[in-house]
Amino acid sequence: MLDIAILEGIRTPFAKAYGPLASVPAQELGRIATTAVLERAGLRPNQVDQVIFGNVAMPPDAANIARVIALLSGIPRDRIAHSVQRNCASGMEAITTAAQLIQLGEARTVVAGGVESMSRIPLLYNREATNLYMRLGKAKNWRQRLGTLLQFRPRHFKPIIGVQLGLTDPVCGLIMGDTAELIARDFHLTRQEQDAFALESHRRAVDAQKRGVLAEEITPVPAEVASRAVTEDVGPRKDQTMEALARLKPFFQKDGTVTVGNSCSITDGAAAMIVMPGEAVRAEGRRPLGYLRAYAYAGCDPSRMGMGPVFATSKLLQKTGLSLGDIDLIEMNEAFAAVVLSNEKAFASQQFAREHLGRDTAIGEIDGSRLNVNGGAIALGHPVGATGTRLVLTLLKELRRRNLRRGLATLCVGGGQGAALLVETE
Numbered sequence: 001m002l003d004i005a006i007l008e009g010i011r012t013p014f015a016k017a018y019g020p021l022a023s024v025p026a027q028e029l030g031r032i033a034t035t036a037v038l039e040r041a042g043l044r045p046n047q048v049d050q051v052i053f054g055n056v057a058m059p060p061d062a063a064n065i066a067r068v069i070a071l072l073s074g075i076p077r078d079r080i081a082h083s084v085q086r087n088c089a090s091g092m093e094a095i096t097t098a099a100q101l102i103q104l105g106e107a108r109t110v111v112a113g114g115v116e117s118m119s120r121i122p123l124l125y126n127r128e129a130t131n132l133y134m135r136l137g138k139a140k141n142w143r144q145r146l147g148t149l150l151q152f153r154p155r156h157f158k159p160i161i162g163v164q165l166g167l168t169d170p171v172c173g174l175i176m177g178d179t180a181e182l183i184a185r186d187f188h189l190t191r192q193e194q195d196a197f198a199l200e201s202h203r204r205a206v207d208a209q210k211r212g213v214l215a216e217e218i219t220p221v222p223a224e225v226a227s228r229a230v231t232e233d234v235g236p237r238k239d240q241t242m243e244a245l246a247r248l249k250p251f252f253q254k255d256g257t258v259t260v261g262n263s264c265s266i267t268d269g270a271a272a273m274i275v276m277p278g279e280a281v282r283a284e285g286r287r288p289l290g291y292l293r294a295y296a297y298a299g300c301d302p303s304r305m306g307m308g309p310v311f312a313t314s315k316l317l318q319k320t321g322l323s324l325g326d327i328d329l330i331e332m333n334e335a336f337a338a339v340v341l342s343n344e345k346a347f348a349s350q351q352f353a354r355e356h357l358g359r360d361t362a363i364g365e366i367d368g369s370r371l372n373v374n375g376g377a378i379a380l381g382h383p384v385g386a387t388g389t390r391l392v393l394t395l396l397k398e399l400r401r402r403n404l405r406r407g408l409a410t411l412c413v414g415g416g417q418g419a420a421l422l423v424e425t426e
Contacts, residue, residue, distance in 0.1 A: 033115070
């Protein structure tokens with residue numbers, strides 16, 4: 001087992017893309033989370049050795065966004081920073097990369113997190129239009145410029161939607177929602193089952209907001225940098241009903257069951273953690289949020305990328321010698337209701353275990369009362385680079401709150417991967 005302490009963690013509110021955080025660049029969201037986590041941990045910027053941030057759609061104006069966040073946060077220029085990208089697991093990749101650096105003795109105190117501004121993923125031009133713009137830029141006189149301008153046609157002004165392109169797998173050719181439809185059919189999930197799961201996600205998230213539970217992990221985004229002050233997650237719906245969900249049409253396939261109501265929203269947000277050696281934290285007499293004990297990444301069929309959690313969790317449990325019964329709480333990312341429901345069935349299936357996991361027995365049944373107890377991405381949103389960090393933060397907070405010990409944070413990854421992290425509290 002690893003002895004990697006997660007000293008502190010914090011995140012911004014999550015807001016649906018093109019909403020109140022749309023005007024805030026990703027690097028600014030990352031700065032807000034970084035400065036807040038340093039303050040909460042009682043650390044000065046010059047005590048940080050390295051900064052690692054996960055980010056999927058790297059902003060054109062902030063290459064190596066981790067370095068930009070570090071400098072904006074006042075971390076000295078001689079401290080290094082780098083960005084990581086494992087699609088939806090990027091926020092977890094930042095944490096596990098920090099753990100590796102600590103194990104190697106390359107760093108003692110690391111800020112690790114994730115950030116995404118899905119609102120600001122740019123629109124793109126196709127290759128034909130790009131070539132014309134290049135020719136226009138290279139024109140040496142008015143005749144060349146006019147000749148190039150006359151070659152433009154209406155099709156050249158139709159943009160490629162960057163976020164849609166990014167959510168489409170280039171190998172299997174499916175947008176993520178289509179992969180959710182496939183596993184919904186594989187596991188015979190009904191539309192009603194998926195809508196009921198979505199409704200419960202909203203109910204739990206709204207309840208967690210009312211109890212102030214989610215507020216414990218959030219630092220506000222002030223009005224000076226956003227269209228208005230944002231102090232809590234924007235996504236949870238107090239008035240969500242099965243009737244309202246049932247009225248939504250399938251979004252990805254005409255005869256499908258996946259809708260915008262039983263899927264996560266594209267989202268803006270950031271999260272950050274302080275990662276240190278366990279012995280160093282204990283030597284200082286500090287009580288961390290918890291510890292990273294083990295992790296595993298696994299590959300699976302890209303067309304069924306939503307099954308990533310069952311593959312990664314199986315690998316993690318085999319690696320640690322633990323069973324599902326040793327896990328007190330689980331956070332599984334709700335990319336789609338179909339993802340969580342399919343994984344629940346796969347976890348409990350001996351046939352799936354034998355045919356796909358190389359196991360003689362099923363992983364085990366997931367207790368729904370211990371899964372995503374404060375709601376998940378269907379209600380809160382899924383800023384792809386940040387979600388992995390958010391899952392670990394939410395899990396550790398809830399373990400501490402309930403005086404429980406072990407937790408599993410897991411998610412599916414676009415491209416056909418899964419990630420699973422085992423954490424413990426004292």
